[in-house]
Amino acid sequence: MSDERPGAENRRDLQQRARLALDQLRGELLDQRTSDGHWTGQLSASALSTATAVSAIAATIVHGQEFSSPFCVSQVSRGMDFLRTQQNADGGFGDTDRSLSNIATSYLVLAASELAIKAGCQPLDDHSRDRLDDYILKGGGIEGLRRRYGTDKTFVVPIMTNMAIAGLIDWDDVASLPFEAAVFPQSMYRFLQMPVVSYAIPALVAIGQTRHFLGRRTFWPWRMVRAAAVNPTMKVLGKMQPESGGYLEATPLTSFVVMSLAVTGRSDHEVSRRGLKFLADSMLDDGSWPIDTNLATWVTSLAIDALASDPEDDSKWYSDELLDWHLSCQHLTRHPFTGAEPGGWGWTDLSGAVPDSDDTPAAILALAHAKKRCKNLDSIRSIDLAIERGQRWLLKLQNRNGGWPTFCRGWGKLPFDRSSTDLTGHAVRALSVKTGQEINSEAAIKRGAKFLSKSQQADGAWLPLWFGNQDRPDEDNPIYGTSKVLMAATSVGGRAGLSQAAVDRATRFLVESQNSDGGWGGGNSIASYWTLRGSDGDKAVISSVEETALAVDALASALIANQTLPSSPRNGPIAGGNARRDQAIIGGVQFLLSSIDQKRHQVPWPIGFYFAKLWYYERLYPLIFTAAALGKALRSEVLRKHPPPYTPQDP
Structure with missing residues (x-):
């Protein structure tokens, strides 16, 4: 039966465009694999x-x-x-x-x-x-x-x-x-x-x-x-x-x-x-x-999580070779560089990697996806054992203030050794993964939530450690940090322990931070870059693909959580209005679709930090982040509920 309601065709068009774009991205991402099924990427x-x-x-x-x-x-x-x-x-x-x-x-x-x-x-x-x-x-x-x-x-x-x-x-x-x-x-x-x-x-x-x-x-x-x-x-x-x-x-x-x-x-x-x-x-x-040889383990974990976010995921990314490779990246001896105990993952499979609290959660989440596709009982037991080791490693790394540092517990007060919000949010997600043997992580998750609550900025944002925006005065990146924490708060069914008020403030921050082009982040440097290249006709491009994708992913994750959680006072309307949030997601999706049409998703932007604010970009970031965002948007109801065209809200 045809849908005769006004805007129905537009709704179908947007869904179809997003579906076709995601299929394209999946193909591009799968083509980037090595012979044993993992990703290496390419640093700038x-x-x-x-x-x-x-x-x-x-x-x-x-x-x-x-x-x-x-x-x-x-x-x-x-x-x-x-x-x-x-x-x-x-x-x-x-x-x-x-x-x-x-x-x-x-x-x-x-x-x-x-x-x-x-x-x-x-x-x-x-x-x-x-x-x-x-x-x-x-x-x-x-x-x-x-x-x-x-x-x-x-x-x-x-x-x-x-x-x-x-x-x-x-x-x-x-x-x-x-x-x-x-x-x-x-x-x-x-x-x-x-x-x-x-x-x-x-x-x-x-x-x-x-x-x-x-x-x-x-x-x-x-x-x-x-x-x-x-x-x-x-x-x-x-x-x-x-x-x-x-x-x-x-x-x-x-x-x-x-x-x-x-x-x-x-x-x-x-x-x-x-x-x-x-x-x-x-x-x-x-x-x-x-700056570094590669981020193979990190981008592989992110790629798996992005591909598995697709509501029509066909699991073609999975292979026994990929699983074996990912398991082999776990550090099983005390590390000579930091003295870290066994159980964590570093950013690459190469010998110079050091286990840390961002790559370890990413690997745990990726292995949880692999477990659902694996048919071999021995391999499933190996996955559970690896996840449990990783979770115990994370529990031992947690600082006294409830947050997670990168490498070493309680090291000091310098910026790259302190507890950070993006790492804490990631760790909370990973500790919520279930295996055959229950890991007692509830207390750690509550302490992490307390740290996150105290770290939230007055405007609702969280500031991350390892990512930045070069156009901001302090080179920080509240879009990245807020998106990562919001993903944690909404993806574990409330187990992140953040109050609804904190989630609402974060959502409002992202909605109100949307740029006039429908995207997020970026700034003068990216506007100048694309203006010089005549991108998208006369339309000014301000936003970055990476930050836009992260914001869409986070907002769509919040919407999915509200769709699936039972009704309760905790699951009420998002601050700023559900309609505004949904319209923001639509605007972000349209920006991403336009970026794919213009091939801007193939031009990574320097949003990554190495130590001491050393900037880099990674070729796979815009591809991975956009695939995850479109997958989450398609899983949510937003592309069926609201017709385009999208008109950005005035500040």
Whole structure:
């Protein structure tokens, strides 16, 4: 029987368009798999990483000639060729080719150029150098660099070390780091008030030693203590280095270690040799380096969750090979880098990965989806065992304030070691997964909810840790953080423990944050990017695909929860009005459909942070996030209830 009601055809059109678009995305996503069924993705080339790698290799050429090779010279030359293509119009350099300039990357490129000269390679030309100097001067120079990082020395001291190696500043300008503290057991690190975050111990050791050798001498008794700590802490450095040679699989961290050993005449050390090999192996074809080798485990977990969100999921993503690979990524021994107990997952299957509280929940949720498709009883038991290990690992990591940090419980107060809202929301979702053996997680979930309640901003938003928006003054990303917490609050049937008022405030925040183009997030940088490329005719594109997809996913998840939960005072109308929420979802879906038509979903945007606000983008993020959003929108009633066209609400 045909539907003759006004707008019925439009409703069917929107549903059909979303269904066709999701089918397209599924095909694109499945095509990105490796031969054993998982995803590797591709991280953006990074001017920051490239500059540090160039400096490290050039320092080895200059200070340890006998350990370098013609290939090293070629790497420096190719790296400089790449950097010459990355200078922004303002004269500075950003972390990626879609990033705004920042003083940290600009200083690192300047140091790389100086070291390239010393290594006999071509530096930046005079015009580029003058423009770079002008950008740094306008940015406040060294004081501007210090302001960017505040009291956190995790990145500012390595940058200044790089500059001292290049001869740009004096060694006495570089802060001294307490490398001798690394002789203590890892379990004591959190009590020692380290000036760097938990995962920067290799830099603490290598750079701290370099400053000890080349900077102003400390007073006699302490100088002897430090001298005695050199060899023991070098053993720590070796113990923490993975088989690949790359600390955390990260180019910047590994480069800082290699250049520090080179300038102190230790290029022959095994740590340096392995680090140089890692840099050689991880160089991309265009002469650049990414910030990390890959995020294979992370993007695979996200891809599975997105594909399983489709109401018509045919499970073609599942295979026994994929399951075996995912299970193999779980860390089953105490980790030498952080001392983490067995049971967690890191971001990649490579040896430099470290288990953390974002990748572990993502893997647990992915395995829960795989369990529903698996037919082998032994494999199902393996899945349950892996999930239970992961959940116990998460329970032990929870901080006293109820939130989850990234790597180490109770480490300190620096930004990347504190409890964070996005990680806590993710952990709560994972702890709600049921297996054959019940894990007592109710108390942990309630404590997590209490932390989230206290962390909610006055406007209803939550601020995340590992994702940002470069157009915001503080480079934070409330769309990402709010979406992730709202997904947790609504996907576990109220077990997240957040009050309805908190959920309503978060929903209102997302609805009221919608842009005039129907999407979310973004800003001037993305508007300029697409304007230059003439995207979508004369229509201004402000929003990012990634942030829009996350907001649609979260709002649709809230709608689905209200559809499936029994009626109660807790499941009442969303603040701001259900109609406004539903219209916001429709506007977001239409933005995503337009983006797919324009192929904007194939152009990832730098919303990801690495440590110390190091920006990156990942090729699969817009594809994965959009597939999840359309799947949730199709599962909800919204595309059947309201006809387009969508008219955004005035602010």
